[in-house]
Amino acid sequence: MTVTTTDRSAALAERLFGATLAALELCSVYLGSTLGLYEELERHGPLAPEELAERASIAPRYAVEWLEQQAVAGLLDVQPGQPRRYWLTPEHARVLAHRDDPAHVAPFAHMLAGIGGVLPQVAAAYRTGGGVPYEAYGAEFRYGQGHINRPAFTHELPTEWLVAMPDVVARLESADRPHIADVGCGQGWSSLAVSHAFPNAWVDGIDLDAASIADARAHVAAAGLDGRVRFVQADAHQLDAQGPYDLILFLETLHDLTRPADALRAARAALATGGTVLVVDEKVADTFTAPGDEVERMMYGWSVTHCLPTQMAEQPSAALGTVLRAETVRELADQAGYARVDVLPVDNDFFRLYRLWP
Numbered sequence: 001m002t003v004t005t006t007d008r009s010a011a012l013a014e015r016l017f018g019a020t021l022a023a024l025e026l027c028s029v030y031l032g033s034t035l036g037l038y039e040e041l042e043r044h045g046p047l048a049p050e051e052l053a054e055r056a057s058i059a060p061r062y063a064v065e066w067l068e069q070q071a072v073a074g075l076l077d078v079q080p081g082q083p084r085r086y087w088l089t090p091e092h093a094r095v096l097a098h099r100d101d102p103a104h105v106a107p108f109a110h111m112l113a114g115i116g117g118v119l120p121q122v123a124a125a126y127r128t129g130g131g132v133p134y135e136a137y138g139a140e141f142r143y144g145q146g147h148i149n150r151p152a153f154t155h156e157l158p159t160e161w162l163v164a165m166p167d168v169v170a171r172l173e174s175a176d177r178p179h180i181a182d183v184g185c186g187q188g189w190s191s192l193a194v195s196h197a198f199p200n201a202w203v204d205g206i207d208l209d210a211a212s213i214a215d216a217r218a219h220v221a222a223a224g225l226d227g228r229v230r231f232v233q234a235d236a237h238q239l240d241a242q243g244p245y246d247l248i249l250f251l252e253t254l255h256d257l258t259r260p261a262d263a264l265r266a267a268r269a270a271l272a273t274g275g276t277v278l279v280v281d282e283k284v285a286d287t288f289t290a291p292g293d294e295v296e297r298m299m300y301g302w303s304v305t306h307c308l309p310t311q312m313a314e315q316p317s318a319a320l321g322t323v324l325r326a327e328t329v330r331e332l333a334d335q336a337g338y339a340r341v342d343v344l345p346v347d348n349d350f351f352r353l354y355r356l357w358p
Contacts, residue, residue, distance in 0.1 A: 023112065025073050029096065030109035030140075031066060032075075038088055038097040038106075046079045046087035099147060100154050107147035114141020115305045122309050131313030134209055137306065142211060146187030149252055152351070153190040157251070158197035161280065161353055164344040168276050171246055172198045178246040181206060181270065183236050183263070184253025188216025188229070194249070195229045204242055205231040236263035243270030250279045252351075254332070255324035256307055258317040264336035268358045277338075277356040281324045283348060295350060299323050329354050 032038045040055045041047055047055070053063035067086045070076040075092060079085040088096065094103040114137040115122075121132045162169055172178045178201045182191040185205030195203045207213050216231040232242065236257055239248070248267045257263050267277050282299050285292060292300070303322035311317050320328065326343065333341045333356050344353040 025075075026109040026112050028066065028069055028073070029075070029106050030113050032070065032096065033106050033109060037066065038093070041076070041086065041088040042093045042097050046085035048083040048085050050083070052086075100151055102151045102155060104151055105148065107144040107150075110140045110144030111148065111302075111306075112144075114138050114144060119305070122305060125309050125312060129312070131311065131317075132309040133313040134310045135211060137310075139211070141306070142187070142209075142215065146189060146212070146215065149186075150189040153193050153251065156348070157190055157193050160346055161278070161344070162194075162197070164346050164353065165276065165278070165355060168247060168278075171274070172201060175246060176200065177202055179244065179272070180204070181239060181242065181245045181248045181267075183207075183239060183248060183250050183267065184256065185216060185231065186212050188212075188219045188231060190249065190251050191216065191229050191231070192220060192223055192225060194247075195225050199228075201228070203229045204245075205229065206234050206236065206239065206242065207231070208233065208235055237266050239263070239266040240269035244272035244275065245270055246272050246275050248275070248277045250277070250281075252280060252282075254279050254281050254329070255320045255322055256311060258311055258314045258319075260318055260320065261332045261335040264332055264338070264356070268337055268356075271358055275358070277358070279329060279354040279356060280351050281329065281354070282322060283350055283352040284323050284325055286326060296323070326352065326354075 035056055035058055037052065037056050037058075040052060044051070044055055049063040049067055050060050052058075052067065053060040056063075067076065071078045071086060075096070076086045077089055079087065094101045096106045098104055117138055117140070118132055118136050121136060125131050172180070178198065180194055180198070180201050180203045182194065182203060182205045185191050185207045188205050191203050191205035195201060205216055207216070210233055213231045213233045220226060220229045220231065234242070237259060248271065250263075250267070254260050254263070264277070271277065284296055284299055289296075299322045307322040308319060311319050311321070330341050333354075338356045338358055340357040342355045342357070344355055346353045
């Protein structure tokens, strides 16, 4: 059947309608997460609007509207009767309320909120060729970015990603005081995960963003790991001054660095003899293909609204964007003087793992 221009227009209009609906529902998830509504519903539900309003300290009229919207959207279930009561099922609680659960994707809403707050600045940067600094995206984006990766860092990093390098695990388990660097540590969830996995290790979380380092220090204090994990506000290019390290991690970080080859070069210089660098970054297609799959579309979505603008805020910049293809990683490693790059046999929908050999 021949597809007409009218058919294509209608299909795109329907797609954008769906995108608008999804974006609005993500905004409602942001409200539920930020105000603690999902937690109250799981803890005390089913709840009527006035009961939720009292427990969560929000206005009753807003409670009515939000609960009805959540039910209409299929996020909450409804108990019939008067007054109507709403509850969060265990299955949906995993997605919306359980921060360590692998199904927890509610932090996407916070990332969207952070981007929404600076979109006019992003548009201005497009015109001038400048950028938008990371801190401009605010606490919402910082929380979202930290917590969207938290489940993978908590569960997959120690049990799947590092296990794919058994010699590295053996070294970390047998050494008296192995040293690990977590470059671009953000809110510190990955640093905490490797510290829990290797109780004898000293872990340095390194990030240039002061607010992220403050968050990470609060998290390590709450976890009772002060003394084994420290967080340092520093540039990735200063890594060689912090070492030597048995393992250096770049988790969801390399594509965001303005001088990625220099950072990898500093990491190589900071390695102890026989040490290893692990890069975990986006699992995108090997080559540009249009239209792309959903993962490719999502990565380009982050790139045009966040990653590239933050990278352009500092010059000179490699301006990699979010879509970091395997060939680019190999080129950067070669520029930094590494002898070999292996893609590790770890199956993941979003991440590709690279082991860099000095």
